Amino acid sequence: MVHVKDLSVTFRNGRNVLHAVRNADLAIADGEIFGIVGTSGAGKSTLLRTVNLLQKPSSGSIIIDGVDITGAKGQELRRFRLSVGMVFQHFNLLYARTVAENVAFPLHIAGKTKKEIDARVPELLDLVGLSDKSSVYPSTLSGGQKQRVGIARALANNPKILLCDEPTSALDLETTNALLDLLGDINRKLGITIILISHEMAVVKKICTKVAVMSEGKIVETGNAYDIFAAPVHPFTRQLVEHTLDLELPPRLLKEVKGSLVKVVYRGEKAEEPVLSDALRKHAVHFNVLHGKIEYINGKPLGVLLIDTIGDKEEIQKAIDYLKTRAESVEVIHG
């Protein structure tokens, strides 16, 4: 359990004062994949770095498994850091060492014997799918492979918590997806708590179970990933998730709508029921789906459809009323 309590980080540079993090509170349960999202400069990275004290908080505290580690120093701090792995946006690998030596580095720091290291390194490389690259130097690897080395290295000492600082922001879409799948697998296999920051909602949507949204140093909203996407409360969150369910119809189609244009929003289990065909069977209308999108967040669907409902006026109204009982929301946009 990671508890961040009333935490603030303030940077002073001469007369300039920057409040990077303001009064942040977080409670992250064991085994969660917790996402922190926000635009760049929102203070996400600073907040994440306080969890392993790479950044000293100006006030507030970090409590991990009931132990307040905020004031840890020297040997105590180094021992604590062995239980927290970290993955970086720009990988931060040792370029003078091979892949295997990079993975061995944290083990070496932890004082493991050569025998223990030799046994553990192949396991880790196997976990991230890089067994065949053990003796090459990082400069010859692709971005995705470098990050896999970064992940293997971060997991070397069996940490309880894995901090991921924009782990996919330097990678292309395909590599990003493969890497997020890997992080998800690792979370399931090892039960490790993952705290991940990203400026991309797509990353959060794919693997996070819980999300905190940051804006200008403040956490403006926290909740289940699904709820954040389905029903954002804070204006900033709304703006972030807007495009997720934003459907725009070409003007030509809008003009040619024959009946009533209806926007149907689905959430959760309701989205998995055959609502439309049920409505068609009960009412004498035709549906023409003009636009639609179904997102899966943590495997749960969240969808929106734009439907041209064609038929007798009365029947259309009845069909809409029926849809209202079955879907999350039904809105008549036109006609």
Next chain:
Amino acid sequence: MDKQYVLSLLADLVKAFGETFQMVGISLAISIAAGIPLGLLLYVTSKNLFWENRAVNVVSGFVINVIRSTPFVILLVILLPITQKIIGTTIGPIAASVPLAIAATVFYARLVQASLCEIDRGIIEAALSFGASPMQIIRDVLVPESMPGLLRGLTVTAISLIGYSAMAGIVGGGGVGDLAIRFGYYRYQTDIMFVTVAILIVLVQAVQMGGDAIAEKTNKK
């Protein structure tokens, strides 16, 4: 040119180069042993690093600048009493190694600092995040990651030392500089001067090429 003359010339050359190698060798060894720690000190006490200490950083930087801004000929003379104390004499290649070693150490320390600055701070941060101690970071991150730069700096230092050691000849250090001045300048034996310079050119080229090759071999970037 009779045989006798060539032989004595050759003997002088061999002796002179022997002395030069001695001076450069001793000073280079000391500049590695002292210059790398001094460069590391300058680096790790700089802003936002784990041993950040403005006082130590500024004072050591200032001392280095003072030594570096003193012309080497003047440094030679100023250090004569110290050389006398340490070695017991001010004559000969070993005595000349004292000012040479000091000049080379501060010179190399700056080059060490510069190549350490080339290391991505993120790598140091990663090592910190894994619980590495400052000494572990110095030994396992800073030195290996900057190795190509350290070797290139050492090459530059060695070549500068060859040049400086010639100046040390002026105060009785011996070596090729002394030979070239005595024979080539005072005795108008320009042939000796040309031979000496030619050998020096070959020597410097060899050091540069050798240094580059080793540095390239350690470069994994």
